[in-house]
Amino acid sequence: MTSKYLVQFAQAHNEFRIPELQSISELNGFTVRFLDDPECxxxxxxxxxLELENEEQARILAKRCILIKAIYDYYGHGSSYEQLHEITKSNRSKWEPYFPDTSFKFFISAYNHKIPQRRQREVIEGFAYMDFQGEIDMKTPQIVCSCFEEYDDSFKRARERSDGDGDFRQVYFGRLLEESSARPLVNVFDVKKRKYYGNTSMEAEVSLLMANQTMASPGKLMYDPFMGTGSMAYPIAHFGSLVFGSDIDGRQMRGKESVPGVVRAAKQYGVDTRILDLATFDITHHPWRCGGLFDAIITDPPYGVRAGAKRLGRKRELSERQIELCKQHRGKPQADGGPYIPPTKPYELSHLVSDLVIFARYLLKPGGRLVFFLPTVTDEYEEVDVYTMLCEGMEVIANSLQDFGSWGRRLITIKKTTSEAFSAPTFEARHDSEHTPAHKDFREKYFQGFKATSSEPASGPGTPVEQ
Structure with missing residues (x-):
């Protein structure tokens, strides 16, 4: 038999909420059920x-979900206090055990509004029928009963003090079970406090959300093929997973000191022993000789705004004479005495993500997940854009938008649904689909201000641009 629980969310990344709930519940072997009520x-x-089987499941969500602020044992809700009290009275069996000698506290709050002190007292007195006999303890009560009024966003505008008081959309009531112990991790992994980071480092909250989509946990092996400064590695290592990272440009991972920057930052968080190794290579010329190695692949591919995607190769083909000269000087030291740095050429985003999916199918274990960000042009995006990159045995299970106006980035979660073993991809044969996805030539569209599709500026002040 299931019970109802009230979840209070942080007002950020709304589209990421349900995928995170589903991922964490799947990781812990239970199912979250959503009420068939648009108000809930x-x-x-x-x-x-939500409907869950027991309190322990609710506490698990509060301890791991980044977007949850707190979870409550649900007592009731309504568009008026009359409705709320009617439902609360019908759930008497939930709060009756606390009648005799339990110390308690009532907490009254509102979303998008501040309730006057006078009316807060009136609200508390309205619950007199609960008849708690224990002591009122404002500091360390045994239970906290919380009442929340939800006001429409329109009340964010400037107004007189207490204007619109009582004109709430819904009011919710419940007993506090667990405050979030995951949400504070956003501050722990704050990029500004990190010992090593770069201009493409992912913000902490988003990297934590990505880690939850991989279902990171002790004993799992995970891989970031575009490691950069390691933003995704630290949260998944914090949750117990082992991490391997690679990048075509090893300087991003190493930094300028003798100890690689990624390792130094990992040590700051006490997870350096979970960074298995770092390697420099192009994924289209990878060294993996067997597949089915990783439980998840988590990455933020470069899409050409701050760091362009590259792959080994030359922008222009060499002439026969140039090829002959290269053969003659093969193996000889460089004129400046430095190491040989192979030439690279641009890696078009739509090709990169299609290759990444094929690469993930080869490297993931059955049931493994590929989690990555995909930038899209708002006015051009179609649902089919994501499905053009799929291959046999790979299925999209989550697609959440972080909206920046003219463009946005989508957190895509793809699951390997087959147990069939595939050979290593060659990345040579390419058959473009008849549909042109909105993320094709994203870099060019971004620097043109998306003029072909939108009159809005490419990005406003404060708009985050990761890659």
């Missing part, structure tokens, strides 16, 4: 009512 299951709203 809208991911755009700050509160959601």
């Amino acid at each position: 299951n809208n991911p755009e709203r700050p509160f959601m009512v």
Whole structure:
């Protein structure tokens, strides 16, 4: 038999909420059920009512989900206090055990509004029928009963003090079970406090969300093929997974000191022993000689805004004479005495992500996940864009948008649904589909200000640009 639980969310990354809930519940072997009520299951709203089998499952979500602020044992909700009290009274069996000698505290709050002190007292007195006999303890109560009024976003505008008080959309009531112990990790992994980072480092909150999509946990092996400064490695290592990283440009991983920058930052978080190794190579010329190695692949591919995607090769083919000269000087030291740096050429984004999916199918274990960001042009994006990159045995299970206006980036989660063993991809044969995805030539569209599709500026002040 299931019970209802009230979830209070942080007001950020709304589209990421349900995929995160589903990933963490799957990781821990249970299922989250959403009520068939638009007032209780809208991911755009700050509160959601879920059905779970027991309190322990609710506590697991609060301890791991980054977007959850707290979880409550659900007592009731309504568009008025009359409705709320009616439902709360019908759930008497939930709060009746706390009648006799349990110390308690009532907490009254509102979303998008501040309730006057006078009316807070009136709200508390309205619950007199609960008849708690224990002591009122404002510091260390045994239970906290919380009441939340939700006001429409329109009330964010400047207004007189207490204007619109009582004109809430919904009011929710429940007993606090668990405050989030995962949400504070956003501050722990804050890039500004990190010993090693670069201009393409992913912000902490998003990298933590990505880690949850991989279902990172002790004993799992994970891989980032575009490691950069390692932003994705630290959260998944924090959750217990072992990490291997690679990049075509080893300087991004190493930095300028003798100890690689990624390792130094990992040591800051106490997870350096979970960084298995770092390697420099192009994924289209990879050294992996057997597949089925990793539980998940997590990465933020470069899409050409701050760091362009590259692969080995030359932009122009060599003449026969140039090829002959290269053969004659093969193996000889460089004129400047430095190491040989092979030439690279641009790696078009739509080709890169298609290759990444094929690469992941080869390297992932059955049931493994590929989690990555895909930039898209808002006015051009179609759902089919994501499916053009898929191959046999790979299925999209989550697609969440982080919207920046003219463009956005989508957190894509793809699951390997086959147990069939595939040979290593060659990345040679390419058959472009008849459909041209919106992320094709994204770099050019970005620097043109998306003029072909939108009159908005490419990015406003404060708009995050990772790659």
